[in-house]
Amino acid sequence: MHDIKTKSSDSKAIDYRIALVGNPNVGKSVLFGLLTGKYVTVSNYPGTTVEVSRGMYVGSNNTVEVVDTPGANSLISHSEDERVARDILLRDEEKKIIQIMDSKNIHRGLLITTQLAEMGLPVSISLNMWDETLDRGMTIDTDKLQNTLGVTLTKTIATQKYGIGALRNSINSVNVPKIRIDYGEVIEGGIKRIEELLPENLTVRKRAIAIMLLSYDEDLEKTLKFDKQVISRIHKVRGDVQRQYGHSLSYIIIRKRSEYVDDLLEGIVSYGGKEEKAGEISRNAFFFFIMPLISFFIGLKVMDLLMFMIANYVVASGQTALILKLVGGGVSVGFYSFYLFSREYKTGRKITSILGALTMHPVLAWPMLLVVLWGIYKIVGEFGAGDCVDFIENKIFGSSLEMSGGFDFKVFIPFTNIEYVFTHVNFQGINYYLGLLCQKFMSADNFFFELFLGKNAGIIQVGVTYSIAIILPIVGFFFMSFGLMEDSGYLPRLAVMLNRFFKILGLNGKAVLPMVLGLGCDTMATLTTRILDTKKERIISTLLLALAVPCSAQLGVIAGILGRVSGLHLTIYFVVIFSQMLLVGYLSSKILKGTRSDFLMEMPPFRRPKLTNILLKTYYRTKWFLKEAVPLFVLGTFILFILTKLGILTYIESAASPVVKHFLGLPVETTKGFILGFLRRDYAVVSIFKALEEKAGNLTIDPNQLIVALVVITLFVPCLANFFVMIKERGSKTAFLMFAFIIPFSFLVGGVLRYILQWLSI
Amino acid sequence: MADELQIEEMLEYIWMLEEDHGKAESTLMDDKFGNEVANKCLNEMVGKKLISFSDSRIVFTDNGKNLAELIIRRHRIAERLLNDVLEMSGDEFERGACQFEHFVNEEIIASICTLLGHPAVCPHGKKIPPGDCCTSARRNLGPVINPLSEIRSGEKVKVVYVTTKSHASLDRLSAIGVIPGLKLTIHQKHPSIIIQYGETQLALDKDVAENIFVRKV
Numbered sequence: 001m002h003d004i005k006t007k008s009s010d011s012k013a014i015d016y017r018i019a020l021v022g023n024p025n026v027g028k029s030v031l032f033g034l035l036t037g038k039y040v041t042v043s044n045y046p047g048t049t050v051e052v053s054r055g056m057y058v059g060s061n062n063t064v065e066v067v068d069t070p071g072a073n074s075l076i077s078h079s080e081d082e083r084v085a086r087d088i089l090l091r092d093e094e095k096k097i098i099q100i101m102d103s104k105n106i107h108r109g110l111l112i113t114t115q116l117a118e119m120g121l122p123v124s125i126s127l128n129m130w131d132e133t134l135d136r137g138m139t140i141d142t143d144k145l146q147n148t149l150g151v152t153l154t155k156t157i158a159t160q161k162y163g164i165g166a167l168r169n170s171i172n173s174v175n176v177p178k179i180r181i182d183y184g185e186v187i188e189g190g191i192k193r194i195e196e197l198l199p200e201n202l203t204v205r206k207r208a209i210a211i212m213l214l215s216y217d218e219d220l221e222k223t224l225k226f227d228k229q230v231i232s233r234i235h236k237v238r239g240d241v242q243r244q245y246g247h248s249l250s251y252i253i254i255r256k257r258s259e260y261v262d263d264l265l266e267g268i269v270s271y272g273g274k275e276e277k278a279g280e281i282s283r284n285a286f287f288f289f290i291m292p293l294i295s296f297f298i299g300l301k302v303m304d305l306l307m308f309m310i311a312n313y314v315v316a317s318g319q320t321a322l323i324l325k326l327v328g329g330g331v332s333v334g335f336y337s338f339y340l341f342s343r344e345y346k347t348g349r350k351i352t353s354i355l356g357a358l359t360m361h362p363v364l365a366w367p368m369l370l371v372v373l374w375g376i377y378k379i380v381g382e383f384g385a386g387d388c389v390d391f392i393e394n395k396i397f398g399s400s401l402e403m404s405g406g407f408d409f410k411v412f413i414p415f416t417n418i419e420y421v422f423t424h425v426n427f428q429g430i431n432y433y434l435g436l437l438c439q440k441f442m443s444a445d446n447f448f449f450e451l452f453l454g455k456n457a458g459i460i461q462v463g464v465t466y467s468i469a470i471i472l473p474i475v476g477f478f479f480m481s482f483g484l485m486e487d488s489g490y491l492p493r494l495a496v497m498l499n500r501f502f503k504i505l506g507l508n509g510k511a512v513l514p515m516v517l518g519l520g521c522d523t524m525a526t527l528t529t530r531i532l533d534t535k536k537e538r539i540i541s542t543l544l545l546a547l548a549v550p551c552s553a554q555l556g557v558i559a560g561i562l563g564r565v566s567g568l569h570l571t572i573y574f575v576v577i578f579s580q581m582l583l584v585g586y587l588s589s590k591i592l593k594g595t596r597s598d599f600l601m602e603m604p605p606f607r608r609p610k611l612t613n614i615l616l617k618t619y620y621r622t623k624w625f626l627k628e629a630v631p632l633f634v635l636g637t638f639i640l641f642i643l644t645k646l647g648i649l650t651y652i653e654s655a656a657s658p659v660v661k662h663f664l665g666l667p668v669e670t671t672k673g674f675i676l677g678f679l680r681r682d683y684a685v686v687s688i689f690k691a692l693e694e695k696a697g698n699l700t701i702d703p704n705q706l707i708v709a710l711v712v713i714t715l716f717v718p719c720l721a722n723f724f725v726m727i728k729e730r731g732s733k734t735a736f737l738m739f740a741f742i743i744p745f746s747f748l749v750g751g752v753l754r755y756i757l758q759w760l761s762i
Numbered sequence: 763m764a765d766e767l768q769i770e771e772m773l774e775y776i777w778m779l780e781e782d783h784g785k786a787e788s789t790l791m792d793d794k795f796g797n798e799v800a801n802k803c804l805n806e807m808v809g810k811k812l813i814s815f816s817d818s819r820i821v822f823t824d825n826g827k828n829l830a831e832l833i834i835r836r837h838r839i840a841e842r843l844l845n846d847v848l849e850m851s852g853d854e855f856e857r858g859a860c861q862f863e864h865f866v867n868e869e870i871i872a873s874i875c876t877l878l879g880h881p882a883v884c885p886h887g888k889k890i891p892p893g894d895c896c897t898s899a900r901r902n903l904g905p906v907i908n909p910l911s912e913i914r915s916g917e918k919v920k921v922v923y924v925t926t927k928s929h930a931s932l933d934r935l936s937a938i939g940v941i942p943g944l945k946l947t948i949h950q951k952h953p954s955i956i957i958q959y960g961e962t963q964l965a966l967d968k969d970v971a972e973n974i975f976v977r978k979v
Contacts, residue, residue, distance in 0.1 A: 074937035104961040108939055136961060254936040362952035496954045496965045598931050598970045603963035
């Protein structure tokens with residue numbers, strides 16, 4: 001899983017290493033970036049760092065290495081993250097520790113300091129997020145604490161680069177914290193007895209290891225490779241000590257530490273200062289202008305979406321529709337304002353904390369969620385997948401044989417019809433010029449011309465163009481919206497909202513991260529399933545991602561196509577996919593052995609996201625995505641080309657036609673689309689749509705055929721890249737089992753849907 | 763006539779054997795209480811129709827089972843009280859609980875059970891047989907200690923004890939600071955429970971919250 005091997009091939013000898021340690025979501029990754037100049041994904045979501053990043057300390061001439069560890073609340077392993085963090089600290093190498101604390105949660109940070117002290121590791125402490133601490137009217141007497149601990153404390157605000165210089169200087173004066181906890185006669189006796197059993201060659205102080213062993217860190221016994229005899233003796237000591245207590249020893253030990261930290265902070269932390277309040281003007285603007293406006297819009301939009309769903313049945317004329325929408329808006333303003341004025345107006349809290357509470361409100365948060373989703377759809381599905389894709393595909397890349405006709409370079413004023421055309425750009429598309437160039441040497445029906453620039457399966461004309469023209473804009477805009485949700489702190493709030501729903505699926509709210517990310521790219525999402533705590537949860541989420549979560553590329557195309565055909569059918573599509581997700585999730589949670597972990601998640605504060613971080617993150621994620629996707633696209637297109645050339649495609653089509661034609665009731669031509677589904681899901685959607693369009697000729701497409709095809713293709717196997725990642729993460733046996741389940745299942749659902757639609761005569 | 767206390771001790775022991783091993787062998791009774799005492803008591807218990815023998819196994823009669831259940835219940839409720847509320851540790855509380863079970867009557871146990879918020883497991887994680895007070899809806903005495911899941915939002919409470927099934931959950935809770943003595947506010951209850959303490963907001967399942975017992979402050 002997590003390889004934490006050191007590269008032995010390092011040409012220069014490393015003097016020492018700096019390990020960044022701290023609770024989840026305190027800013028380790030930001031500091032890592034500042035210390036090494038290397039970017040790692042940073043977000044306002046606990047547990048983002050799943051892989052250990054390493055980089056060279058800036059200015060150290062490549063002799064000091066910095067290691068970023070996953071966040072841990074304790075160095076006794078309860079989770080993968082904590083295990084990784086602990087193992088780094090136990091490794092045999094010269095190291096210095098920078099412990100990063102969220103200074104407003106200093107108590108929890110110091111709990112880790114006590115463990116570092118027990119290990120005997122030299123530490124320098126960064127009191128990060130100092131600004132948020134000040135905002136809350138909290139004061140920390142750092143001089144006094146510094147004297148007590150004998151360790152340098154540096155106030156920092158990593159996102160603003162405040163205090164980083166001082167932190168860098170402090171690395172030269174690291175010390176083992178002066179902390180010595182007396183765990184009481186009984187436990188201390190146990191510690192002594194275990195210490196005597198431990199071998200001499202340990203990398204940290206024996207006392208620390210003994211305490212960890214008393215705390216039931218079973219995994220540590222394996223890591224340290226003790227022989228069986230030693231282990232059974234240790235267990236005996238632990239049993240003896242445990243008998244003296246009613247609670248588990250680990251619990252008693254944490255309580256002792258916690259009491260110690262309480263005493264330590266006595267007289268150091270106080271809440272005397274004035275809490276920073278939002279300025280009078282911006283506060284009033286928020287209550288009297290911004291929120292009413294936003295809530296009016298929310299009501300309006302919710303009404304609008306409702307009407308869109310049932311548009312074919314309730315014919316609301318322009319005027320009634322307008323009145324209904326306005327009423328919706330008015331009601332919404334009433335509700336939101338009532339809540340805000342009765343609960344929040346007088347408290348004087350900051351606007352971000354009010355928003356933080358509002359986005360978790362049992363009732364008021366739901367319409368907001370709906371509008372957020374709609375907004376993402378607008379940005380990703382319509383602007384990204386629609387306008388941007390059209391432009392890049394048709395105008396920038398174009399066709400190898402036909403001129404694209406160029407485009408106008410213009411500006412327009414939104415909501416009016418006024419446009420200013422500056423000039424007409426006479427650019428006929430990259431592919432067209434390539435085609436022209438190639439036709440100097442060969443004719444358009446030459447084998448190589450078809451291989452690279454052919455209309456149906458040319459590697460450049462289809463493969464490269466598709467991946468860059470279609471996928472790039474969609475995925476880019478999705479990652480941007482996702483980054484916004486992540487950094488504002490909306491994502492963990494979504495976890496709170498959806499926890500109950502995920503529980504039905506055998507998961508918990510934590511699964512919101514992979515699932516929402518899956519709407520962007522299932523491949524990437526499958527990688528992040530490792531943040532989930534149990535194996536069962538990881539398997540279920542991998543299966544659901546592969547089965548029922550359409551990626552943004554696919555979703556954009558589907559919503560675009562279906563939305564144009566009928567709102568009702570778009571709704572049916574979502575209902576079907578959603579119900580299958582529920583069904584399969586529920587059943588697999590019952591069938592699979594193993595446990596579901598409890599939902600326990602810290603809510604980071606709602607923050608104003610930093611644009612630069614979001615853009616940077618989008619850039620790195622998109623870059624990663626392209627690196628993965630483009631080769632697969634090219635490979636896929638190449639396979640398709642061979643299949644067409646050898647006539648295998650027609651063979652498969654005729655073999656699959658009974659199912660496609662008789663069971664699903666679709667034209668045989670769509671079979672090609674399903675085969676394409678193996679390569680790219682969105683690609684398949686377009687291909688099926690084109691096949692249906694050609695079949696329909698001048699008539700309009702039968703929406704029932706379309707929806708059956710789209711449901712099948714959504715549930716159908718994930719793309720090749722996703723499948724490879726499934727094998728990598730879950731092992732080939734599990735991956736192939738899922739594969740074998742998904743294919744027949746998707747056709748079954750499609751067929752059943754066809755007959756239900758017929759029966760209901762929709 | 764055998765001692766009343768001795769019989770109660772034996773009923774308790776038979777119950778625990780059945781709980782742990784599914785059956786109670788009479789030879790085990792000899793090991794624990796000594797041959798002579800065991801024989802005498804067992805005979806008397808058979809006479810009182812509390813138990814019967816089938817082969818070498820001891821089987822409860824309905825009467826015996828009810829009585830044993832009451833004793834176990836008293837013992838384990840007492841453990842909860844001594845361990846969590848009075849914070850006695852180790853042997854001290856075990857000895858206390860052993861004495862306790864013999865002299866309190868049902869009414870007192872019901873009151874303690876209610877005070878403690880009708881706990882379902884003892885500090886060792888064994889099941890406490892529910893009494894009438896746990897099953898009936900009538901609650902004459904408002905509990906002082908409640909599971910977190912039953913507290914209304916907006917209330918300030920103090921954690922008294924935590925009883926989760928697994929070490930892992932308990933440790934995770936304590937590592938983020940949820941330990942006895944912690945003062946917290948219930949921020950909201952739906953769609954998930956959110957508690958606030960210090961500068962931390964923590965979201966948790968109802969399942970977890972049911973295991974955190976708190977007292978209003």
